[in-house]
Amino acid sequence: MKLHCEVEVISRHLPALGLRNRGKGVRAVLSLCQQTSRSQPPAPAFLLISTLKDKRGTRYELRENIEQFFTKFVDEGKATVRLKEPPVDICLSKANSSSLKGFLSAMRLAHRGCNVDTPVSTLTPVKTSEFENFKTKMVITSKKDYPLSKNFPYSLEHLQTSYCGLVRVDMRMLCLKNLRKLDLSHNHIKKLPATIGDLIHLQELNLNDNHLESFSVALCHSTLQKSLQSLDLSKNKIKALPVQFCQLQELKNLKLDDNELIQFPCKIGQLINLRFLSAARNKLPFLPSEFRNLSLEYLDLFGNTFEQPKVLPVIKLQSPLTLLESSARTILHNRIPYGSHIIPFHLCQDLDTAKICVCGRFCLNSFIQGTTTMNLHSVAHTVVLVDNMGGTEAPIISYFCSLGCYVNSSDMLK
Template sequence: MRLPCEVEVLSRHLPVLGLKSRGKGVRAVVSLCQAPRAEPGGRACLLVSTMKDKRGTRYELKENIEQLFNKFVDEGKATVRLKEPAVDICLSKANPGNLKSLLSAVRMAHRGCDVNIPLSTLTPAKTSEFENLKTKMVITSQKDYPLSKSFPCSLEHLQVSHCRLARVDMRMLCLKNLRKLDLSHNCIKRLPATIGDLTHLQELNLSDNHLESFSVSLCQSTLQKSLQSLDLSKNKLRALPVQFCQFRELMNLTLSDNELIQLPFKIGQLKNLRFLAAARNKLTKLPCEFKMLSLEYLDLFGNIFEKPEVLPIVKLQVPLTLLEFSARAVLSHRISYGPHIIPFHLCQDLDTAKTCVCGRFCLDSFIQGTATINLHSVAHTVVLVDNVDRMEAPIIAYFCSLTCYVNSSDMLK
């Protein structure tokens, strides 16, 4: 059995000598081999081969393993601690399934049992075997797109552009080490929710495709904790779900050249957002929570922003309904809620609650007006909204009561 991965061999004598390891693995092929002049039943050893040393270094296994560390085997990581020599063989970026098989066989070899997988011969590794350790692959034409072979499982950066893909290849979604995925300049119409299974994905580029929607399930995936850069420009998006703002780690967001009529309602929850481009859409107003952003760069050029409305929309309820009163209390006191506690539709109501200019919340009882916001109040660098040097845009404002509306009437125009 031969396993492509990254390996770092650490001597446990280094700390005693006051030395430190390099702290970085190298591309290698780890093999479970038949030792020469083996006894009947087979005596297995571990062979670690690298590009510089293709013949490899051999390590005996029988009664020679002090400990196996496999807590993170599902992430392709494990460590084999040997008694002699006193080293730790640290494996990473391996195929989780193959790594589990290797560790199981290593454990059996340590006990002197017959290994239940075929053993390799002690032959030097081939250069082609190290191809499976590539971390970056760029494909920019249909003729270069792999149809008969899979993508290297060690990929961290994959770009597939100008290949006329109609959907996301499911083989890409098996690349658990992927950090950057570029599928720009294709014909993708829908995104599979399983993109959310790429737990380390930090950058996703989907510009110049045919996307018409962005699924709620993708917004609620593990990408909430990893995604930092998202490019959805040059698509056919008309709206984004309110759950989109659960991408709390997002720093760069590009939405230019779509058909958006509004930005996500809770956009103010994107506390880490620093770059926002939504030029050439169909935006007429900005959402109320837009003013909560703290950006370095903002581009809203080419939208059809309307003049602030003179008359407000009044939806006040006197007295407040029990639902309204309860919702305001839950949100004001930051009481946790979820579909396991209250009905799902109530969770949705709470998720889409409006924020009054006074900081309190309102559900169905409010006054809606339109104010004007100077975009420099939320961004250091602002691209002009239009060709007449305008730096202002209309923003929706909500008021939880008549008192708030009267006290804040000077902000409305």
């Protein structure tokens, strides 16, 4: 039985001697072994740790020799085995989580002196080919090179499969828990599985030149909220992004060029870490009011169908306010938690898409809507011209929760 992972063996005597461990694991093959003999019964199993520099490996007795297992992060491919003799901690990382669980179970049996259910290895040096599984980067740019009969190396951190004719995301990719960069550009993918959100370390996702028509709300609620920093959705067929998209607050680089976008998410201003935004050649008629809250280094909105600001405002004031309007404003103003387990789902959607007045208050269905222009240099250091006429201004919508707010802010609409 073997396990491929990174290993660091730490002596517990080091702190007493005033020394520190290296703090870095090495790629290794762990084997559960027995030394075979024709004349004697099978010997107890032991752990053999082999590295590329030491293929014969180092042996550690297991029978009644394991002091403790540390498995809090086993689902992330990490665990530590503390031995009694020698007094060392064997720290494992970047392992396949299911393989790691099975290997630890076998080690527990060996520690108790029980028979291991799975076959154990014989004491032979590990071959160099065993270490090929530690590949961290794989680039596939043609259909003929795409692996059909064997899995991707579990240790991959960067995977690119472009020009392979993929119509869906290969589920084998979603088992690569160490992935930090996934490039699926130039394929025919129409839909993203929600399980992409299970890639807890994913920082860059490239879906350029596919057939996507939407971006899943489930992905916006996934662990991508804390990990995803770069997203390329260029050259697809996306008309709108869900309002929940703005929960991906670690995003720094967002590319939406050459889609069919007719609007940005209304709460795009919540992307506080966004620095590079490109949405050229779409069908945007105007920008949402929260666009003013962005702080960008680079902005490209060239080739959109921006409309001229309307002279007359759209008035939808209600007097008196409905119970729904008053309740919604109270919930949002006081930041009262809500969800579909508390109130109907359609009310959650209304709250998610509530407008924000220029005064900072919220409004649902009672408001005045006005359109003006903004110079894009007010939100970005570098701005690509929005048209061939040399302009850097674009129409933006503003909302007013009352007639008083509209009158007090009327200068901004001139």
